[in-house]
Amino acid sequence: MDFVTVIGFDDIIYNFRNQGLVALFTWVLMTFFYVIPYNLIVAHLGSTFAAEGGGITSWMRQTNGDTVGYFAGWFYWITELPYVVDVANSVIISASWLLFGNGDIQSHIGNAWFGILSAVVFVAFIWLEHLFKNKSLEVMSTIGGIAMFGMTVLFVIMTFVGLSQGRPIATHPFNWHAFMPKHFFSLSFLSTFGLFVFAMNGAELAAPYTKNMKNPAKDFPKALKMIAIMTMFLTLFGTFSLGVYFNANDLPHDLKMNGNYYAFQLIGHQFGVGNLLLYLFTATQLMYDLAQLAILLDASTRIFLSDTNKRFLPRQLTKMNADGLPINGYWLTTAICGTIMALGGLLPKINDIFNWLLDLNGIVSPFATCFLFWAFMGARKHADRFPKPDYQHLKSDKLGFGVGLWMFAVTFVLAVLGFFPTDANARTFTLMLILNLAVPTGMIILGFMMPWLAKRQQNHGMAFSPRGWQVITAALMLAAVIATTYGVDVRLLAHVGAGLRWSVVVLADLAVLAFVIRLTRNGRHGIQSA
DSSP: OHHHHHOOHHHHHHHHHHHTTHHHHHHHHHIIIIIHHHHHHHHHHHHHTTTOSSTHHHHHHHHHOHHHHHHHHHHHHHTTHHHHHHHHHHHHHHHHHHHHSSSOHHHHTHHHHHHHHHHHHHHHHHHTGGGOOHHHHHHHHHHHHHHHHHHHHHHHHHHHHHHHTTOOOSSSSOSGGGGSOSOTTOHHHHTTHHHHHHHHOOGGGGGGGGGGSSSHHHHHHHHHHHHHHHHHHHHHHHHHHHHHHSOTTSOOTTHHHHHHHHHHHHHHHHTTOTTHHHHHHHHHHHHHHHHHHHHHHHHHHHHHHTTOOGGGSOTTTTOOOTTSOOHHHHHHHHHHHHHHHHHHTTSSSHHHHHHHHHHHHHHHHHHHHHHHHHHHHHHHHTGGGSOOOSSOSSSOHHHHHHHHHHHHHHHHHHHHHTTSOSSOOTTTHHHHHHHHHHHHHHHHHHHHHHHHHHHHHHHHSSSSOHHHHHHHHHHHHHHHHHHHHHIIIIIISTTSOHHHHHHHHHHHHHHHHHHHHHHHHHSHHHHHHO
């Protein structure tokens, strides 16, 4: 299950697009100075708190108290949502390759349908999540993980077979110097490292399931060591193989979105099997993405709600339905994912949306991972408060604390550098930068609002008075009108005359106004209780 959340062939593609052959050097660097200590730290915490069911939320509560534990759970949960949207987008792209046999999704469905279909995918998974029990998650992720690992190994093996037969290498020069960075301390180079962190983290997502293992304290560390070995194999040999089939000095602009499909299409044609490997990989990618969606939504929800002190959350958010599901939590997840997707729709092309979501994940994911190292520092600083784990990462608590501090500092710096858009052109750079700043800011504001709303409910019985809800509704209504105006005018009707375009804009805005006014008048009681 854990491997599915950590690394995949697409992660290798993303970083190859950013750095070319130099990505091999960065993978080696990150493997020894980040991946190995990262996995061993997760193993230490999982062994120390083997009986806890909330993962990183439990670890933070145990080591740093309830308040920090809440913020860890909140930010860890909400920073997974851009990745949920990203994976939902990948599902649509995989389906497009299966249907059309090429990567020109823009001409087949366009931005609007791409957003609608992606929304259908993640909303369906959010609302059908209760159908995925632990066993079905295990089966789905095991099949997806083995299939993805097998396809990547197949790609590497066929690459070396092709080289042994004297087949040409696309990248020139292809020597030692081509793999070494020329400007290591440049902003444009260092800003790409956040995506490496995003590609390598996620091992802690399996923590809520460790209590189902026969011997969690011993078996969980073994699993993480195996993941580190698999990660090293995939990243190093996968990057090398990509340099053989793609010219690293002139990469396709849509490589992040379609590169994994291009790779198997190229190797299939080279070995005379046509698109057979392409369709085999596309089916694997689709299954892998569906497994990712199921685990991400289930595990992140468990991490947030399984061990979060309820006094930090509005009571409606912790409400469970008859099946024991946080129904209002699903509504919140739907709203946040929809907002992120709508913001991505401001960009001109599907490829830009895909690249921006990756950049965003390279920012928020490392920031959330900082909580992991914070928990490890607390566990080593106050080791006398906790049971001695079966597995210890470094025997010395002082040395362990130092390693945790190093990992925290590196991760934080790389997250900050990630705000600089890494794959943007002159047309999209400014908008991507604004979105990179706006989305994390919104996540922080929402995180602080939850305890504030909960406190108002405790003190006043409800979060806001009717007048307060009217002001909030008016603000949301204005935002909806602006969003509708921008979306309809610029994205959907740019090809029609100005008169018709503005007529549709006005009608769309009136529809939004009518809906919100009706909601305000007829649902005031429901709004107040929410």
